[in-house]
Amino acid sequence: MSEATNETMCDAIRDALRMIIDPELGRNIVELGLIYDVSVEDGGIAHVTMTTTTRGCPASEYLKEAVRNCVWYVPGVEYAEVRLTYEPAWTPAMMSA
Amino acid sequence: MPGATLSRWTMSYFAAACVFLVIGQGMMVSGYGYPFADIGAPATLALVHVLAIGWLGLLMVGALLQFVPVLVAAPLRAGRLALPALLLLIAGLLLLVGGFASLGGTPGMAPGMLPFGAFSLVTGFGFVTIMLASTIAAARPLPLPARFVAVGLTALIATVLVGGIFTLVLSGALANDTAIALLLEGAPLHAALGLGGWLTFTAIGVSYRLLPMFMLAPDSARATSKAVWWSGVVALALVAACVVSIAAGSAAVKWPLGLAALFSVSATLLYSTDLSRLFRERRRKIVELNILASYAAFAALLVSVVMFALPVTRSAAGEGAAAVVYLFVFGWLTGLGLAQLYKIVPFLTWLECYGPVLGRAAVPRVQDLVRERRARLWFCLYYGAVVAATISLFADNPMAFRIAVLAQLGATSGLLVEFARARELSAVAAPLRFPAGAPRPHLFLPISRPQE
Numbered sequence: 001m002s003e004a005t006n007e008t009m010c011d012a013i014r015d016a017l018r019m020i021i022d023p024e025l026g027r028n029i030v031e032l033g034l035i036y037d038v039s040v041e042d043g044g045i046a047h048v049t050m051t052t053t054t055r056g057c058p059a060s061e062y063l064k065e066a067v068r069n070c071v072w073y074v075p076g077v078e079y080a081e082v083r084l085t086y087e088p089a090w091t092p093a094m095m096s097a
Numbered sequence: 098m099p100g101a102t103l104s105r106w107t108m109s110y111f112a113a114a115c116v117f118l119v120i121g122q123g124m125m126v127s128g129y130g131y132p133f134a135d136i137g138a139p140a141t142l143a144l145v146h147v148l149a150i151g152w153l154g155l156l157m158v159g160a161l162l163q164f165v166p167v168l169v170a171a172p173l174r175a176g177r178l179a180l181p182a183l184l185l186l187i188a189g190l191l192l193l194v195g196g197f198a199s200l201g202g203t204p205g206m207a208p209g210m211l212p213f214g215a216f217s218l219v220t221g222f223g224f225v226t227i228m229l230a231s232t233i234a235a236a237r238p239l240p241l242p243a244r245f246v247a248v249g250l251t252a253l254i255a256t257v258l259v260g261g262i263f264t265l266v267l268s269g270a271l272a273n274d275t276a277i278a279l280l281l282e283g284a285p286l287h288a289a290l291g292l293g294g295w296l297t298f299t300a301i302g303v304s305y306r307l308l309p310m311f312m313l314a315p316d317s318a319r320a321t322s323k324a325v326w327w328s329g330v331v332a333l334a335l336v337a338a339c340v341v342s343i344a345a346g347s348a349a350v351k352w353p354l355g356l357a358a359l360f361s362v363s364a365t366l367l368y369s370t371d372l373s374r375l376f377r378e379r380r381r382k383i384v385e386l387n388i389l390a391s392y393a394a395f396a397a398l399l400v401s402v403v404m405f406a407l408p409v410t411r412s413a414a415g416e417g418a419a420a421v422v423y424l425f426v427f428g429w430l431t432g433l434g435l436a437q438l439y440k441i442v443p444f445l446t447w448l449e450c451y452g453p454v455l456g457r458a459a460v461p462r463v464q465d466l467v468r469e470r471r472a473r474l475w476f477c478l479y480y481g482a483v484v485a486a487t488i489s490l491f492a493d494n495p496m497a498f499r500i501a502v503l504a505q506l507g508a509t510s511g512l513l514v515e516f517a518r519a520r521e522l523s524a525v526a527a528p529l530r531f532p533a534g535a536p537r538p539h540l541f542l543p544i545s546r547p548q549e
Contacts, residue, residue, distance in 0.1 A: 092313045
């Protein structure tokens, strides 16, 4: 996969993730800075590293599952792997204006 | 992934707690218990326990089953004990109230119900302690909010055990001199451990996590927060030492309680500075109603603790400082409880209904499950009524007290309707209300899978 194609797919994934809102804040998880990293390997294997606003949040598993479902439906993605991390911990400074 | 999930029985705990809150306030409106009876009268004891165990105790346990896993970022342990604990606590409370009623001369009840009620309560709270303590014990290092809860649970155990001894004496099953001395002199200590140690210390701990979470404020443990913990621990240790001293047969001494009051004031003042800082440093500029109503409760905490520590106001507050205790129970603990329910009920409802379809369908925000305008009026009426009831107790005017509690009951009922509307998703716009695949929440019974 060319670098340009890879970059396009990552952008498509980020765009798709904008439909997922944080239930408490009502803003999408990309704008909130909850998506730390998106990458796509050859063969359409997508890796997303994400966090939640609060460690141990009861919504964590739902958010993770929602991201997995969402990424899976992006054209060109054959497999989606989502990793939840709290390193670094999310802070409000990570929100985009 | 370590973390918390939905607590299966929390909503049932909340529903039972709300029923007991309505019953307790209804008892006061109908002239049952203090100030229509003595502070130590059986009717007052029945009323106090309906509110302390039925309302505040069940509310706190329900909230902790959901939020202790959030505090330690680990799943709840032994979660299958949640339902048996709820049933034991309700049964124990009903037996206890029946026993108190028999002491007041109600036919068909027997004093022997008291120790059976206490046994049921000890077992129920024992199950609660097993679930929460084993969850907390698995976390290392222990975050500060969880340390508050750990101390609160210790105070709960002490409260319940002392209360259990009281029931043995009151029912005539135990006539030991030490136990009798404990009953005669230890009732205020039992109340201090329950209201101050178990309910207040735990509520403070949970607030250190929930407030930053809902306001987007920095939640690092500050030196002042640690000082709140240490001051509170010293105050509770002094109260516990007085209990031990009475149980050891020593003459009751007053100075440790005076010192405990000073440490309580110090803890409350430090806590107030933390609350003020959290509010100032919040990143979320819109202040939701649950936060505003919580800060009204914090004000009631500060005022009631300071008034309790000042001899002038304490002695003017009536038998057993009743007016101040009323402000503490209804302004602080109940006010905070209702304010947090106003957020937690829609939050858990959202998770139950919309969590499973997140990312597959458009969903509302948690805030879309409530309509703040009506609830704002109920909270204003509630706090106004609490202030009026407190003043009427200071003024020794039982009729004014009754009217104020009636207004309080009306406001509480209005808020309970708002909670039910949130459960029924009444405020959610029709196109978003039930996306395909979204489970419909029950009013107070679980629909989610158990945690274990």
